[in-house]
Amino acid sequence: MNDMRTMDNAVNHDTKITARDVHVHYGTTHAIKGVDVDIADRTVTAFIGPSGCGKSTFLRCLNRMNDTIPGALVTGEIKIDEADIYDPRVDPVQLRAKVGMVFQKPNPFPKSIYDNVAYGPKIHGMARNKADLDEIVEKALRRGAIWDEVKDRLHAPGTGLSGGQQQRLCIARAVATEPEILLMDEPCSALDPIATAQVEELIDELKQNFSVVIVTHSMQQAARVSQRTAFFHLGHLVEFGETGKIFTNPEDSRTESYISGRIG
Numbered sequence: 001m002n003d004m005r006t007m008d009n010a011v012n013h014d015t016k017i018t019a020r021d022v023h024v025h026y027g028t029t030h031a032i033k034g035v036d037v038d039i040a041d042r043t044v045t046a047f048i049g050p051s052g053c054g055k056s057t058f059l060r061c062l063n064r065m066n067d068t069i070p071g072a073l074v075t076g077e078i079k080i081d082e083a084d085i086y087d088p089r090v091d092p093v094q095l096r097a098k099v100g101m102v103f104q105k106p107n108p109f110p111k112s113i114y115d116n117v118a119y120g121p122k123i124h125g126m127a128r129n130k131a132d133l134d135e136i137v138e139k140a141l142r143r144g145a146i147w148d149e150v151k152d153r154l155h156a157p158g159t160g161l162s163g164g165q166q167q168r169l170c171i172a173r174a175v176a177t178e179p180e181i182l183l184m185d186e187p188c189s190a191l192d193p194i195a196t197a198q199v200e201e202l203i204d205e206l207k208q209n210f211s212v213v214i215v216t217h218s219m220q221q222a223a224r225v226s227q228r229t230a231f232f233h234l235g236h237l238v239e240f241g242e243t244g245k246i247f248t249n250p251e252d253s254r255t256e257s258y259i260s261g262r263i264g
């Protein structure tokens with residue numbers, strides 16, 4: 001692992017997240033086994049690996065979403081910008097504003113398009129008045145690459161949009177609180193190829209401002225959108241490095257088997 005980290009010169013951004021010896025247990029299931037990783041700032045990092053290997057579990061460690069799962073126990077150390085996110089003084093709600101999340105299935109609130117995006121900035125006291133809030137909503141919808149499609153129907157329900165539009169609305173909602181990191185758990189798995197291409201293009205733009213970590217079942221997607229890839233297998237982070245290298249010249253035979261379709 002250490003060799004992989006130092007050999008990986010493809011992205012030179014600073015480290016945003018460090019994880020050391022992270023383990024996750026769900027009751028008697030040991031889902032994550034001693035993961036060490038450094039995730040770079042303003043970079044797309046993909047988590048790949050066979051079903052059940054722990055990708056989503058590890059992703060949820062990064063904004064303490066596992067706290068909400070009864071019986072889940074996370075140990076080890078995870079730091080964002082050198083600060084331990086599991087320190088008891090950290091408020092998980094504030095943390096999740098800084099580390100936004102987009103889920104597999106688009107999940108807009110049963111509210112208007114405007115209110116979906118305005119909700120987070122409102123509860124975090126980001127707007128002094130209505131004009132401020134309007135500006136925040138517009139900026140987020142633009143960053144979500146959906147402004148042009150919704151600007152004339154901001155007060156229509158978010159649930160009335162197409163699946164791909166709903167997912168971009170959810171991305172706009174996630175970026176509205178000005179997070180620094182965006183976690184995406186298979187964000188395109190419910191989308192058709194056109195909507196998938198739009199979201200992938202958006203992910204590419206988002207990396208200018210955010211660290212993006214994406215769980216994907218599609219190796220093609222990982223290759224298209226990410227600069228770094230982590231391959232998980234049976235709860236271990238087997239290999240982590242520059243995406244091109246992972247897909248063309250992996251070090252570990254398990255990675256090789258997975259990318260060539262022999263496991264998974």
Ligand SMILES: Nc1ncnc2c1ncn2[C@@H]1O[C@H](COP(=O)(O)OP(=O)(O)OP(=O)(O)O)[C@@H](O)[C@H]1O
Pocket residue numbers: 026029031049050051052053054055056057058069217
């Ligand atoms: N809420 C939970 N309660 C108990 N066990 C869980 C829970 N979530 C995940 N697990 C277990 O932890 C392990 C890792 O699951 P996880 O969903 O993180 O894998 P994954 O790689 O994201 O899988 P997939 O690609 O199928 O989504 C599996 O054995 C799974 O059954």
